[in-house]
Every structure is written in C-alpha cells, then in structure tokens.
Amino acid sequence: MKDLVAHLDLVTNAPSVENxxxxHCDAMASFGFDRLIYGFTRYRSGGSLGDPQDWVLLTNHGDAYMEGFLSHGHVYRAPMIRWALNNTGPCSWRWMAEPGNLLDEEKSAVSFNLSQNVNAGYTVSFLSVSERTKGAIALTAQPGLTQDHVEEIWAEHGHVITVMNNVMHLKIPTLPYSQRQLTKRQREVLQWVGDGKTTQDIAILLELTPATIEKHLRLAREALDVETTAQAVLKAAFYNQMFVIDSEAA
Known part of the structure; x- marks a missing residue:
C-alpha cells in the first residue's frame, strides 16, 4: 500500500503528460504489461471517434506496430475498442475468444495483433461523463506470457492496476496536450477572447492593430481546425492550451 501511495503521489503531481x-509505463511494466496504448477523445459522435488529430493518443509500442495499427485502419476494427466504447471497467482479452463476440470485420485486426505478438492482455474502459467523450487503455502482456498468466496477475493485482489506470486517466486532462499546437501569440489572443474582450480591446491591450489580432485569431482557428473563434476557445480550453503556466515560446 505504501508503494501505491508513493506512486499515486508522483502521478498526481506529474508536471507534464510525458512525465x-x-x-505509468514503468508501473504497468512491473506487473508484466510492457506495451500500452491509451486513447481519449472529446469528439465522439455516433459511430465516429472524431478527427484523429483531436485524440489524445499515448503509446510505448514500437513505430512499426503503430504504423500498421493506425494506417491500415485496424484501430477502427479492433474488437476491444468496440467493447470499450460500449462498456466501463476492465475486460480480459479472453472476451474475444468467446463464441459470438468477434465480428467478421474484426478478424483482420486480431490477425495483425497476433502477428505482432500482441496476444494477451486486458483493456480498461474509463467512465465517461459525456456521450461525446471516451477513454480506454490496452495493456499488452510482455512476450512469453499467455492469457492464463495474465488472468493470474489480474486475480492478484487487478484492482490496484485498475485504480492506477483510472488515476492516470483523470490526471491527463489537467495537463497541456494536443496534436494541434498553438503559438504563444495565438494562445494569448484566445485567452483575451475567453475573458470577453473584443478585437478592438485586444489590439489596445497588446499594442497591435485590429488586423493583426484578426490574423492571429484566423491562424488559431486554422490550427485547431474549427470555423469560429468561439469553437477555437473551447477546443484550446479542452486541451489546456490557454492560461498555461510557463508556456513555451512560439
């Protein structure tokens, strides 16, 4: 328990997503799960997970595996992703072997994983507070471990592993992360818009022309792939790119 408390103390005080x-990767490896994929979207709609550039996607799988998994569309056909979208909590990968659970279109994703020695593990699907959001993590067991070995690990440590993953998931949205990066000036003008300032107000505050402010707002909208400045403020806020302490220079 002391080790768990010490780990959670480090996690809850982590200064960056990278840290x-x-x-988290080190902690999961200590249980035998040495390859992880974490995914989170705020833009789920119907059967769509939204634009991949808006996902929070973290992994320690090798580039070759991720290239195949993403570029060949296996991410959209992976059975455990389908399970995660419709359920909450941990699930053994043995679920895929149960009669009737695997769809025909999912077999290619399973074959790909088996060819990459991704054949035993657990998936944890996190509780969603909105129908637009979903997060989950795939915990792949180290080579040489069978699903039977994984079940033994889970029987002894599953509750602790689940808690550690839940805390990691809850911490991530508090940290700046996005594949769509804003410059320092773009963040600055969006922050002033978020404070209710007009273009004229911001121009006076920053000692710039209104045309320059409009340019930065347009570039921010383009960077975030939205149509309106209000949408840009919302998306930048989602990914903690506004009011950031010690932001990197543009």
Missing amino acids: LWSL
Missing part, C-alpha cells in the same frame, strides 16, 4: 506517461 506522467513514463511513470
């Missing part, structure tokens, strides 16, 4: 992810 948090490193801590």
